[in-house]
Amino acid sequence: MLPVFVGSCIGWASTTIARYVYPPPKKWLS
Template sequence: MKLRSYWAYSVGLLVASVAVIAVARLTGHCGRNMLLVFGGFVIAWVSGTIARYVYPPPARWTR
């Protein structure tokens, strides 16, 4: 797997998210606000993923 790919970015994002949630749970700061922010982040990530597939970069169309 290439390190400069969208899949590598997604895996790194997943690892970072799990680490943040684990630390928040260990310190007792995992409340409703954090879950709402994380849910908003997930929605934004999914919409970005859909946009990448629906609207690919222009270079892909000019080949």
């Protein structure tokens, strides 16, 4: 269960960083 927990934490962190560095391109497409 530990690898699953670590993997979920890494996935959440990478998603948060990606959203902060690369915001949703709605303002670019609109």
